[in-house]
Amino acid sequence: MSTKIDINSSSLSRRKLIGFLFISFCLLGVLVAFMGLMSLLVQVIIQGYEWVTPNLIFNYPSRHPEQAGLWAALIGTLYMMGLTALITVPVGVGAAIYLEEYAPKNWFTSFVEINTSNLAGVPSIVYGLLGLSIFVYFLKLERSILAGSLTMSLLILPVLILTSREAIKSVPKAHREAAFALGGDRWQVVRMAVLPTAFPGILTGIILALSRAIGEAAPMVAITALVYITFVPVTPMDRFTVMPIQIFNWVSRPQDEFRGLAAGGIIILLILLLSMNSIAVILRNKYQVRSEE
Amino acid sequence: MTIENKINKVSLKVKDLSVYYGAFKALEEISMDIEENQVTALIGPSGCGKSTLLRCFNRMNDLFPNTKIEGQIIYDDIDIYSQAIDPVLIRSKIGMVFQKPNPFPKSIYDNVAFGLKINGFVGNYDEEVERALIQSALWEEVKDRLNDNAFSLSGGQQQRLCMARALAIRPDVILLDEPTSALDPIATVKIEDLINVLKKDYTIIIVTHNMQQAARVSDKTAFLLSGENRCGKLIEMDATEKIFTTPFKKETEDYITGRFS
Ligand SMILES: Nc1ncnc2c1ncn2[C@@H]1O[C@H](COP(=O)(O)OP(=O)(O)O)[C@@H](O)[C@H]1O
Ligand SMILES: [Mg+2]
Numbered sequence: 001m002s003t004k005i006d007i008n009s010s011s012l013s014r015r016k017l018i019g020f021l022f023i024s025f026c027l028l029g030v031l032v033a034f035m036g037l038m039s040l041l042v043q044v045i046i047q048g049y050e051w052v053t054p055n056l057i058f059n060y061p062s063r064h065p066e067q068a069g070l071w072a073a074l075i076g077t078l079y080m081m082g083l084t085a086l087i088t089v090p091v092g093v094g095a096a097i098y099l100e101e102y103a104p105k106n107w108f109t110s111f112v113e114i115n116t117s118n119l120a121g122v123p124s125i126v127y128g129l130l131g132l133s134i135f136v137y138f139l140k141l142e143r144s145i146l147a148g149s150l151t152m153s154l155l156i157l158p159v160l161i162l163t164s165r166e167a168i169k170s171v172p173k174a175h176r177e178a179a180f181a182l183g184g185d186r187w188q189v190v191r192m193a194v195l196p197t198a199f200p201g202i203l204t205g206i207i208l209a210l211s212r213a214i215g216e217a218a219p220m221v222a223i224t225a226l227v228y229i230t231f232v233p234v235t236p237m238d239r240f241t242v243m244p245i246q247i248f249n250w251v252s253r254p255q256d257e258f259r260g261l262a263a264g265g266i267i268i269l270l271i272l273l274l275s276m277n278s279i280a281v282i283l284r285n286k287y288q289v290r291s292e293e
Numbered sequence: 294m295t296i297e298n299k300i301n302k303v304s305l306k307v308k309d310l311s312v313y314y315g316a317f318k319a320l321e322e323i324s325m326d327i328e329e330n331q332v333t334a335l336i337g338p339s340g341c342g343k344s345t346l347l348r349c350f351n352r353m354n355d356l357f358p359n360t361k362i363e364g365q366i367i368y369d370d371i372d373i374y375s376q377a378i379d380p381v382l383i384r385s386k387i388g389m390v391f392q393k394p395n396p397f398p399k400s401i402y403d404n405v406a407f408g409l410k411i412n413g414f415v416g417n418y419d420e421e422v423e424r425a426l427i428q429s430a431l432w433e434e435v436k437d438r439l440n441d442n443a444f445s446l447s448g449g450q451q452q453r454l455c456m457a458r459a460l461a462i463r464p465d466v467i468l469l470d471e472p473t474s475a476l477d478p479i480a481t482v483k484i485e486d487l488i489n490v491l492k493k494d495y496t497i498i499i500v501t502h503n504m505q506q507a508a509r510v511s512d513k514t515a516f517l518l519s520g521e522n523r524c525g526k527l528i529e530m531d532a533t534e535k536i537f538t539t540p541f542k543k544e545t546e547d548y549i550t551g552r553f554s
Contacts, residue, residue: 105358174395178455180356182408182462183385192411197398 048263065257073246083149096164128219167201200287217244301328310364334511342525352380388459394451396443449480
């Protein structure tokens with residue numbers, strides 16, 4: 001009777017029950033998400049695997065499903081990604097460096113800071129319409145690949161700025177101090193002590209931002225007007241289409257074959273996306289700086 | 294026992310120096326002479342402004358926004374706080390080693406060469422890196438692995454690497470902010486031995502909360518204490534033997550004998 005441990009403690013079994021319920025709930029969540037993703041993948045693969053052929057990759061779109069391909073859209077996507085990267089990387093990384101390393105901490109910079117986070121959450125169609133009115137109509141860039149890239153840049157800039165800032169912020173203060181104490185001016189400190197350490201994080205941010213842009217259909221609907229393209233864009237002023245638009249176009253056709261074709265296109269899009277994401281993960285692991293401890 | 298007060302050339306002359314962090318006055322009217330080729334220890338309870346004072350010598354406090362400095366520090370006949378002086382120039386003459394070893398995530402070699410690159414050194418980098426590593430008593434331990442990452446070194450070795458990094462640019466004065474507080478006793482002894490050797494060629498100022506260390510390595514000791522409003526003041530400064538045997542002020546004696554800390 002006089003032991004200190006109450007073997008039949010009812011509060012203990014209650015706590016255990018609560019813990020169990022919580023874990024079950026979390027597991028259920030994981031299961032639902034996983035099943036959703038799997039059923040989507042399985043369905044797409046079943047529908048589309050027969051259609052993943054050289055034709056799908058290397059042919060232009062066509063009214064005959066067995067001859068139709070993604071070539072124009074694939075090149076359009078890659079072209080647009082390249083241009084978008086050229087625009088976003090210097091602007092986004094530059095803005096992040098400025099905000100983290102140079103900008104004085106005052107109401108203006110915190111205003112900018114809050115709004116960058118807010119902009120990252122704006123629905124993509126809004127960027128599409130913004131791009132349409134600014135780049136297509138106002139700057140008269142027409143429905144060109146340049147207009148598309150500028151629009152995509154607007155879309156992914158906030159995300160890129162956020163991730164680059166995080167990467168820069170994660171560089172220990174002690175590295176900056178050490179570089180300053182050796183007689184470095186601010187730019188030398190940034191270039192030689194901060195950026196090399198922040199680089200893998202920034203690179204990961206760039207890849208993830210670009211892979212987001214690859215999958216976006218909504219803003220491209222606004223810019224390309226769902227045009228039927230049977231050529232590969234050459235200059236930045238050419239009209240173009242991208243993979244999600246081509247897939248959307250196929251899905252909306254009445255014939256069943258086109259639905260298979262769309263599934264095939266989705267498989268290719270997914271392969272592109274997944275390989276970009278894995279490159280990001282590999283780079284992050286490869287360059288990850290060993291911690292100081 | 295007689296205590297001789299050698300007269301050495303003054304390297305840094307502090308005149309009525311006060312430091313403010315925003316509205317908070319961290320140091321009040323400090324005046325002291327730092328002598329050439331001597332080790333000067335700054336001691337005092339934590340929060341009394343030792344690091345603040347140390348950072349004044351290479352203008353590292355400029356990096357904190359809202360810091361205000363009054364008074365002068367004369368180095369080589371120039372007030373380092375005068376308008377015409379760019380802190381960057383001061384820092385390549387007055388080097389600093391921090392409390393926690395902070396090598397860059399780069400190779401051992403690149404860490405030592407870092408300051409040389411920043412200061413636009415042209416010449417034989419290998420020679421300079423070797424010289425700095427020999428000076429910091431690290432060369433024998435790392436000469437076969439100069440391309441290894443600096444984080445592969447032990448804490449004590451990392452701290453000596455930071456010394457080498459500071460020495461590589463041939464400064465005049467070296468500031469050490471509790472350089473051994475993150476190290477084990479054996480690594481601490483190595484750093485202390487190093488300080489004893491380096492004072493032949495450099496003027497050294499060391500902050501330490503360890504009074505035995507101050508007694509072991511320093512020639513001059515300055516005792517700081519924060520009074521009302523947490524504002525740090527210089528209580529007294531004298532030859533180290535004098536401070537530790539027959540201090541002038543009662544506060545110093547109380548601190549030395551451990552009556553408060
Ligand atoms: N960057 C800073 N901004 C505001 N207050 C500071 C800053 N650095 C130090 N202080 C304050 O100044 C006082 C002295 O600090 P410090 O010089 O670090 O003391 P010590 O090195 O003697 O422990 C402390 O009260 C500390 O809180
Ligand atoms: Mg301190």
